[in-house]
Amino acid sequence: MNTIVIYKSKYGATKKYAEWIAEALSCEMVEAKNVKASDLLKYDTIIYGGGLYAEVINGVSLITKNFEELKKKNLIVFSTAITPLSYREYYDTYVIKKNFKPEMLEHIKIFNFMGKMLTDELSLVHKAALKSLKKIMMAKENPTELERLLVNLCDYNDDECDRESANVLINYVKNLK
Ligand SMILES: Cc1cc2nc3c(=O)[nH]c(=O)nc-3n(C[C@H](O)[C@H](O)[C@H](O)COP(=O)(O)O)c2cc1C
Structure with a gap:
């Protein structure tokens, strides 16, 4: 393949x-x-990966804007992000809604992996964006669970990239006919 x-x-x-x-x-x-x-038309299986930025999978429009041309392929999209993977509502509801139309979900297999965000590496623009996001979220009177989580994630400083975790995607592709 x-x-x-x-x-x-x-x-x-x-x-x-x-x-x-x-x-x-x-x-x-x-x-x-x-x-x-x-x-991409010459490939049977197309795997696209991007980091999550404000819930958008970086650059995924390469797949979603060209979905009609690509939908007969095996399409796989993965994100890397800092929201804990156990927070399924975040990935399965917010992130899905923000990146894909409902009809795409039948054709695109989606995986989420833990990524990294190290304060020392961040651009000034990204540092400023996170600072203002934190300020906005902290000003909320009755923050939702997601808003509380976002406040904490603004101070995230870690690398949780995990090679083993990619096996689920690798095995999925290996099992495609
Ligand atoms: C400005 C900014 C916005 C981000 N937004 C999100 C987000 O909405 N959800 C999330 O889980 N992680 C978010 N992240 C963390 C990135 O998704 C994470 O660092 C990812 O692994 C980066 O991938 P890359 O290094 O391949 O671009 C954000 C990071 C930055 C700097």
């Missing part, structure tokens, strides 16, 4: 997963900025 891994990665978390996945599947890996949708 002809497979490609495409990734967009600002701080390297998604790139690490893309490398692990491409290595395990012995397939091509390419950065999203070097790919056009038309380049």
